[in-house]
Amino acid sequence: MWPVLFFLVTMVVISQGSALGLNGHQIHLLQPKSGSWGLHVPNVSCLSWRLGVETHNIIGWSTVPKECEGYVGHYMLGYQYRSDSKVVANQALLYAQSLDLAGDGKDVWIFDVDETTLSNLPYYAEHGFGAEPYNSTLFNAWVLEGKAFALPESLNLYEKLLSLGIKVVFITGRGESQRNVTTTNLKNVGYHTWEKLILKSSSYTGVTSLVYKSSERKKLEKKGYRIVGNMGDQWTDILGHHAGNRTFKLPDPMYYIS
Amino acid sequence: MWPVLFFLVTMVVISQGSALGLNGHQIHLLQPKSGSWGLHVPNVSCLSWRLGVETHNIIGWSTVPKECEGYVGHYMLGYQYRSDSKVVANQALLYAQSLDLAGDGKDVWIFDVDETTLSNLPYYAEHGFGAEPYNSTLFNAWVLEGKAFALPESLNLYEKLLSLGIKVVFITGRGESQRNVTTTNLKNVGYHTWEKLILKSSSYTGVTSLVYKSSERKKLEKKGYRIVGNMGDQWTDILGHHAGNRTFKLPDPMYYIS
Known part of the structure; x- marks a missing residue:
């Protein structure tokens, strides 16, 4: 057959x-x-493009291919993005539940913020789902509105991790100047507590996300924290040094951060 | 809208x-x-399962979920697997063409064999596309027939890499006892030359693919080779130490090797 x-x-x-x-x-x-x-x-080749992005075969890209804007929009707004995210969060939870935790408050889970715990989909829906070049002025204005919503699968995972006794550390590429709005936004949508919220300080200006995040994770481990898990939408959230005992990659076909 | x-x-x-x-x-x-x-x-949840596998979120699995056998079969035999593979091979070629090679014969590209350069799809099509538990007796009998075909995208990449002056090293989980049939099979389908064909020697019995392949890559680098690229269908082909300057993951939703 x-x-x-x-x-x-x-x-x-x-x-x-x-x-x-x-x-x-x-x-x-x-x-x-x-x-x-x-x-x-979907367009078959846009599907292959997305798989290439998610598997870290396609790297260093600046915008979604113009012909894939419609495909990425459908994906992000439709059932598949939710379903794909749920599978990742479920795997993370199964893993977390399997851990033999010390219970000394030093077991931490790292979450990225944008497109990992908070979603900027309302912004990207107005800006070509990543097919338009990144505009920092417009995006920062959106961030300052504090209206990003919680990714439901990540919020659910967050709550379950806390109930297991794992503490949460956010490490985000957002700058220190956005600490207040980020704190308020996270709390407003349900992320009510955390061990640390690490924002990119001015000392990291011009430094890649990969280097910045690796460096901050190293500092955490020097302070005695054990990074039991690490979740992000970018490969640069979970590659590099001190990545954590296990890492999880959430889908994001809208942008690439090096 | x-x-x-x-x-x-x-x-x-x-x-x-x-x-x-x-x-x-x-x-x-x-x-x-x-x-x-x-x-x-496809079934949406099988699609999410496949993405989870390809992104290394779902690990350590032994068989394709029974309800996804039909989906994986369609995927492997249809246009999408070819399209997904082509995108990966194209990225690899673009990367290789961008390299400033020394031209001293020490630049090597590592290829895995099964589901990377050779395809066992005729075997898996008769055995549930990975939904049936792995049967080493039957699979080894298939390997000994020497009838695996070339993955067209990989063969094309292989030829282009050679023309760039990059030498090819195969590192496979196949055992030394399968050296002759593997050599013949590779040559018969178009892989006509290589620097080394490294098979898993008995000294690695019980050792994971990740450790075995890392160890062999380390030996290559000690001999002065520079691993400019590394391509496999398993994450354990491209994770671990001495992974290469850049790695490429071909699709394979049929089995997982640790």
Whole structure:
């Protein structure tokens, strides 16, 4: 049966690309010979692009490919992003529950903030889902509104980690000048307590996120903390030194931080 | 437009799960209210499972979840696996072309063998695409047939790397007893030359792939080789020590090697 199926599927894919104008941009959807896919079936090559990003094969990119704006928008607003995030959070919880914790208050879990615990999706939905070049003025104005919402899977994980006796440390690329608004935003959406909220101080100006975060994790371990887990939406949150006993990568096809 | 679309897409996803018997196993496909999806639209949760595997969030698993056998089969035999592999190989080639090579014959690229340069898909298609427990007797019998085919994207990359003056080193979990059949199989499908073919010697019995491969890479560097790139289908091919200047992860949702 499989060889026949392979042939059929291949033929369907080859013969049925078509274009659909959406939100001002052309996106290409694979469509069956009759009937309708609905709107959330992706362009195959955008799907491969997203997988390449999530697996750290595609690095150093500055914007979402223009032809993938519609695909990334559908992904971020639809069921799949939620489902993908849930699988990661579930794995993290299973892992945390398996730990033999010391109970001395030194076991910590590191969370990144943007697109890990807080979501800026309302901002990105207005700015091409990462297809527009990053605009720090506009993005910082959004951050200062303090209206980012909680990623539900991460908030749920956060609460369960606390109940296990694991303390939470946030390490974010947001600057010290955004400490107050970040604190308020986190608390407003349900992150009610933490051991530390580490923001990028001016001494790290021009330093990559990878180096900055590795350095701050090293300081934590020098203070006697054990990093039992580390979760971020960027590979630079979880690569580098002192990454933690186990790391978790949440999906984010909207931007890349080095 | 986006909030409305979000609502619509969510409603479509929630309301339209249905079951389709395929190859003796039930798989759940999302279907539109009218028309046909065709056969290659995946179960959303199996898609999230696959992403979790490819991003190293789901580790240590022994078999593909039974309910995802049909999904993984479609993926492996269809357009998406080829497309995903091509994106990875293209990134690897772009990277290799950007290198300033010494030209002294010491720049090497490491390839894993199974599901990286050679494909055992004909075997796995007969054994549940990883949903059946691994059977070393049957798999080794397949290997000894020497009928694995070349992954086209990897073979193309291999040829381009050679033309750039990069030498190729294969490091495989296959044992020394399979050296002859592996050599013949590689040559028969187009891998006509290499610097070294490193197979797992009996001294590594009981040692993880991660440790074995790290150890062999260390030996290479001690001999003066520079590992400019490293490509595998398993995270344990590209994690660990002396991983190489840059690593590339090919898709493989069929099995996990620690």
